[in-house]
Amino acid sequence: MKKPKSIGAALATAVWDRGVGVAFLVPGLILLTVILVGPFMTTIGLSFTDLSYALPDRDGNFVGFDNYRRLMRDDPVFWQSVITTLQFVAVAVAVEFVLGFAVALLLSAHIRRRRVVLTLFLVPMMLAPVAVGLIWKLMLQGDFGMLTHYLRTVGLLGEQTAVFSDPDLALAAVILIDIWQWTPFVTLVMLAGLLSLPREPYEAAIMDGAGRFRIFRDITVPLLRPVIALVLLLRGIDAFKEFDKIYILTGGGPGTATELLSVYTWRVNFRDWDLGYGAVCAFMVYLVVLILSAACHTAMTYARGASGNEGRRG
Amino acid sequence: MTRAWRGAALAAIVVVLVVGLTPYLWMFATSFKTRLDTLSDVPIWTFQPTLEHYPEVFLDKEYLPLLWNSVAIALGTTLLSLFVGVPAAYVFARYQFRAKEDLFFFFLTTRMAPSISIVVPMYLLFNYFGLIDTKFAVVLAHTTFNLSLVVWMMRGFFADIPVEIDEAAQLDGHSRAGAFARVLLPLAGPGIAATAVLCFILSWNEFLYVFILASFESRTLTVGIPGLVTPHGTLWGQVAAVAVVATLPILIFAALVQKHLVRGLTFGAVKG
Numbered sequence: 001m002k003k004p005k006s007i008g009a010a011l012a013t014a015v016w017d018r019g020v021g022v023a024f025l026v027p028g029l030i031l032l033t034v035i036l037v038g039p040f041m042t043t044i045g046l047s048f049t050d051l052s053y054a055l056p057d058r059d060g061n062f063v064g065f066d067n068y069r070r071l072m073r074d075d076p077v078f079w080q081s082v083i084t085t086l087q088f089v090a091v092a093v094a095v096e097f098v099l100g101f102a103v104a105l106l107l108s109a110h111i112r113r114r115r116v117v118l119t120l121f122l123v124p125m126m127l128a129p130v131a132v133g134l135i136w137k138l139m140l141q142g143d144f145g146m147l148t149h150y151l152r153t154v155g156l157l158g159e160q161t162a163v164f165s166d167p168d169l170a171l172a173a174v175i176l177i178d179i180w181q182w183t184p185f186v187t188l189v190m191l192a193g194l195l196s197l198p199r200e201p202y203e204a205a206i207m208d209g210a211g212r213f214r215i216f217r218d219i220t221v222p223l224l225r226p227v228i229a230l231v232l233l234l235r236g237i238d239a240f241k242e243f244d245k246i247y248i249l250t251g252g253g254p255g256t257a258t259e260l261l262s263v264y265t266w267r268v269n270f271r272d273w274d275l276g277y278g279a280v281c282a283f284m285v286y287l288v289v290l291i292l293s294a295a296c297h298t299a300m301t302y303a304r305g306a307s308g309n310e311g312r313r314g
Numbered sequence: 315m316t317r318a319w320r321g322a323a324l325a326a327i328v329v330v331l332v333v334g335l336t337p338y339l340w341m342f343a344t345s346f347k348t349r350l351d352t353l354s355d356v357p358i359w360t361f362q363p364t365l366e367h368y369p370e371v372f373l374d375k376e377y378l379p380l381l382w383n384s385v386a387i388a389l390g391t392t393l394l395s396l397f398v399g400v401p402a403a404y405v406f407a408r409y410q411f412r413a414k415e416d417l418f419f420f421f422l423t424t425r426m427a428p429s430i431s432i433v434v435p436m437y438l439l440f441n442y443f444g445l446i447d448t449k450f451a452v453v454l455a456h457t458t459f460n461l462s463l464v465v466w467m468m469r470g471f472f473a474d475i476p477v478e479i480d481e482a483a484q485l486d487g488h489s490r491a492g493a494f495a496r497v498l499l500p501l502a503g504p505g506i507a508a509t510a511v512l513c514f515i516l517s518w519n520e521f522l523y524v525f526i527l528a529s530f531e532s533r534t535l536t537v538g539i540p541g542l543v544t545p546h547g548t549l550w551g552q553v554a555a556v557a558v559v560a561t562l563p564i565l566i567f568a569a570l571v572q573k574h575l576v577r578g579l580t581f582g583a584v585k586g
Binding site: 007013016017018021023024025027028029031032035036038039040042046050055057103106107109111115117118119120121122123124126127129130131134135136137138143144146150168178184188189192193194196225230234237240242243244247248262265266270271275278279282283285286288289290292293294296299300303 | 333335338340352357419420422424427428430434439454457461465492515517522526537539540550575578584
């Protein structure tokens with residue numbers, strides 16, 4: 001208990017504490033405003049101009065909603081990249097989730113040296129995405145790639161085909177590579193979720209003679225629901241933003257077969273130098289991520305409760 | 315668990331590990347292979363190792379400064395993010411004020427912000443101040459995601475410290491700021507260390523900001539590697555050598571903070 005103080009001293013302390021709080025918080029907010037909110041607002045501003053570094057007389061004149069109209073009506077390539085992105089995100093995240101959850105279940109059973117196994121298993125996701133891209137580029141080289149050779153040996157790949165010169169194969173390959181890199185993330189989080197589950201419901205279910213599958217379906221999955229939602233959203237957001245690996249592996253090609261939204265946005269801005277229109281694309285990407293982040297925030301609130309991580313929030 | 319089931323589970327884990335590690339080990343091996351061995355039609359698994367690629371690319375092609383850039387930028391953004399973020403996290407953990415959760419959500423969105431969406435205006439901004447191709451510009455850019463990582467992770471670590479400790483420190487005559495600096499910070503030390511390592515890793519692995527904002531003098535290893543890939547005759551031994559140097563330290567760091575990885579990557583929502 002606090003020592004009794006005079007009212008004046010208590011007030012002074014309270015004001016001082018408040019000041020400390022503000023002083024602690026404000027630098028971060030200013031920094032983020034300057035380097036993030038500012039640029040974001042600029043993006044929105046640019047989206048109403050015709051700024052381009054490649055075409056004459058396009059020095060940032062106000063054009064109203066022209067860029068937005070162009071996006072909606074006259075840009076099939078953009079919409080194609082939306083579809084490609086949806087395919088990429090849906091397939092990659094779904095497979096990552098199923099595989100990663102399965103491995104987490106395996107590891108949650110009593111396994112000797114779980115720590116070591118997990119550490120090794122996490123290697124792909126700790127690598128820089130650029131390095132991942134290069135590793136697989138090397139493995140899938142048309143003439144001497146290690147994997148290309150074995151795929152041809154077992155007849156899964158034609159003698160004359162290279163993975164990244166075939167549109168369908170290229171998309172499938174970048175999805176598989178994303179799965180290779182990020183399945184460990186699902187495992188890591190789901191394993192943490194599994195290991196933090198309370199014991200009592202399981203003991204009760206076993207007493208009632210419930211089978212393995214029923215326990216999984218009626219106890220494990222419902223208890224983990226917030227963590228599952230969180231994992232899906234976090235992976236979804238990251239997959240939606242994917243750029244590095246695609247840039248290294250295919251550059252969006254062949255043609256536009258692997259051109260995800262972020263790659264298309266990059267191309268409009270830094271190949272065509274069409275910054276006004278590029279800002280609209282950039283804004284669209286940001287908008288989707290913002291919406292997903294809001295969902296993510298909700299999931300986090302529930303996940304904190306579920307994994308007993310509420311702690312003491314002052 | 316029956317014996318057969320156990321055997322199947324172990325076999326599955328072995329398969330998963332082999333699939334997970336082989337590509338990386340192949341890259342690792344390639345960095346020690348001669349050009350002839352790398353380009354062989356049939357994959358070569360046993361070979362006479364050579365060390366030639368490492369000095370070739372780091373000394374002859376002058377990739378050594380890139381390593382320094384990677385270290386300097388990652389350290390810079392880590393320090394800046396901690397310096398600004400740790401006090402903010404403390405406020406989120408201990409103070410009550412209106413719009414607290416909204417502000418906290420704001421920090422989350424900055425962590426999620428797609429770099430492709432803000433890199434153009436960021437380029438214009440830094441260009442205006444003559445900061446293009448400086449390490450400082452990249453440090454600032456990387457702080458957009460690392461600062462919020464610090465706030466989210468450290469809020470959890472501070473919340474784990476019982477409030478009674480603050481009260482005891484204030485009874486001992488510390489002011490609130492004094493209690494934070496002399497009592498809470500040391501207690502949160504391990505958490506700060508783990509957060510720092512994660513910041514370092516995220517910055518080190520980042521590609522797009524460096525690629526756009528600093529593609530010459532201040533580029534890092536991650537941006538340097540693709541520069542070695544050319545349409546005609548990529549020297550894969552050198553690519554692999556740089557990739558190994560760019561990834562091995564990170565793998566070691568990651569193993570060190572593995573206990574805290576879950577918390578860092580889920581923004582404190584799931585505890586490891």
